[in-house]
């Protein structure tokens with residue numbers, strides 16, 4: 231029997247909550263910074279970058295995040311980022327990932343929407359051929375930019391409608407950004423066949439999650455950890471099979487949760503709420519999807535069998551065609567059986 235980290239590293243997985251720019255590792259950021267040397271505050275040297283990525287607090291995290299967004303200036307940068315993120319996911323045996331992309335940020339900084347969408351699509355197809363990983367997009371509204379950003383994100387989604395686009399999201403801060411105001415945009419996105427995946431209940435209480443369900447038709451919730459404070463909500467999520475995308479380390483880094491030991495993952499699982507384990511902005515939070523599975527295993531007191539079950543739960547929560555979901559689940563089964571030998 232292999233040890234747990236080795237088991238996790240080889241386990242076929244899906245990743246459902248990971249941000250496109252937030253996945254830029256120091257290696258990728260260094261490449262982008264080198265392309266724009268002298269025109270960015272971001273160091274191009276990977277060692278200096280490690281210090282640059284050491285966050286003092288959440289405000290500092292946002293500052294660094296935005297300086298990385300500023301490094302993405304043309305379609306070639308978008309392509310490079312997307313293809314390299316896919317490479318790093320595939321190295322962790324991720325077979326399928328739903329990447330949260332914020333087209334508004336890039337279009338706002340001067341990359342035309344058609345060029346942006348063409349770059350992510352071309353990188354998606356190339357990554358599938360190069361690394362055997364399938365990528366899909368969730369276009370999300372940066373909530374802090376308000377309704378104009380919602381309108382523009384919807385327009386890009388519906389007018390460009392890249393083949394890999396499957397869902398519509400809402401990110402950014404929750405405090406001071408009520409979910410119900412975005413209802414008309416989610417209504418139109420859903421009418422056009424996109425799935426609804428807003429962030430909710432990360433830094434605010436269960437009422438935000440109820441809003442996301444009732445007003446935005448959420449089919450999965452980004453984070454949603456404050457559901458643990460509301461037994462009725464947990465029952466609702468369990469009965470309707472509405473999964474939460476749980477990102478434990480992110481919650482500690484953003485101080486949504488005081489420490490990993492206080493993370494509500496065990497209560498959510500205990501209540502039968504479907505969850506997937508995810509990494510959010512992994513290099514920025516000093517984690518990986520594999521690390522998040524290890525964290526979950528520790529919080530839940532589970533071994534390889536339980537970890538494989540978590541991987542299957544994530545497959546069930548994915549917006550995958552049934553045949554594709556069955557194929558990845560079968561791969562997990564086969565891996566588990568071979569590891570037990």
Ligand SMILES: [Zn+2]
Nearest residue numbers: 401429452510
């Ligand atoms: Zn997120």
